[in-house]
Amino acid sequence: MLRVKKFKSPSALREAIRKGKWQGTTAGCCPGYVQANLMVLPYKHAFHFLLFCQRNPKPCPVLEVLEPGEWEAKHLAPGSDIRKDLPKYRLFWKGRVEEVNDISHLWRDDLVSFLIGCSFTFESGLLKAGIPVRHIEEGKNVPMYITNMPCEPAGPFHGPMVVSMRPVPPKLISKAVQVTSRFPSVHGAPIHVGSPDLLGVSNLDKPDFGDPVTIRDGEIPVFWACGVTPQVALLNAGLEFAITHAPGHMFVTDILDEDLAVF
């Protein structure tokens, strides 16, 4: 079971993280506020990464891109410092992967930061609409699967689409589609309902990332595009230097989930 610490606001959480007082995951922290995936790349790869996101908007919905060298996410969280405000980062450098709690000492003027939508956002919408979210009920991470659907490549960035799965009772599937359609900037409507084999997913009990969850009798697996997709594309690009958030250790913004709803 995840243990959730309460913070009175996203800025209070970010301050606690910045001071080293919170290094856990952000799952369940500051419910109702948008959390974002972070990708930091050298400027020379920034056009193609942004283009990869533009070509694959469902798995890679861009919430904010910072100018080269900037570290404040002015729109999502004024006063923030993306070099210090996430509890854990993954550093890809010289063929190694390292986890660190602060990236200030690695900062360079040519680094461009991308903040990308995360399905944590629409889950509160699903719950409010009375749709069960199994991995939350079971205190687990959402199960994620690598599919047989290639993303549209851009420059060095390429790879399969990764999806997250939530089991939904048949009578609630329309509502699940409707609710998540309102949030295109955090993956939007499902990309696939039922029949995991057509996605190249042979065993729902063995996710490629996250934890398996219980699928009850009659429930249908529903698949959404997942923010792990750009991470896989980033790894496939074999860049000499890149930084991402560590899984589950997201950037918590000042924006409310409802601010991202389109209608």
Added chain:
Amino acid sequence: MLRVKKFKSPSALREAIRKGKWQGTTAGCCPGYVQANLMVLPYKHAFHFLLFCQRNPKPCPVLEVLEPGEWEAKHLAPGSDIRKDLPKYRLFWKGRVEEVNDISHLWRDDLVSFLIGCSFTFESGLLKAGIPVRHIEEGKNVPMYITNMPCEPAGPFHGPMVVSMRPVPPKLISKAVQVTSRFPSVHGAPIHVGSPDLLGVSNLDKPDFGDPVTIRDGEIPVFWACGVTPQVALLNAGLEFAITHAPGHMFVTDILDEDLAVF
């Protein structure tokens, strides 16, 4: 009045253009098919231009971006050549503006082409829904106005939002919002209804681009974000080299308007 020549398909139109047999505007050509704005820039400015579009998605909805040096719009029009398939281009070079019918001889390996949505697309939706489109009725170009709303800048790209205006009877305004909401990739829902003065527009009879149209008694001016916005930002950036379509001389794609509808 615009005279519209009929072509049996977008590819037949593009072939006629490529062979020099059609150099007129594309207004009214191939109804039902998506037409796009073209912007061609050197690679070194491509990240910031794409970022400008990402930050200002209503006026700058990106339909396709070609890799550096490429001239085929593989998604929108397989087999096309954006260097030859538009009837007229505007060339910004050495502080001069020139109009040309073909840009093949100017092509360079570092040029990146952006195809951006155009409100021609949602106008067929408005007409089908029984909403009058005055400039079409009057055989004119749509009236466009420079507003007092600044776009979010990105690198050298900056400037005001430009809007197009269509007068709508009060009882049809909801429907006009609903119909155009379905087309976020071609500017989407209106950004403003009524009260032009709040946009900094003092005289609807004197548009900054296009032609004035009749506003009948009781009709309300409705404003949509306009694809001229990125052109203004491009000019403001003062690049040493850039190419766009000439106004009204668009890239006609093989995609149906309805293919861009979201629900």
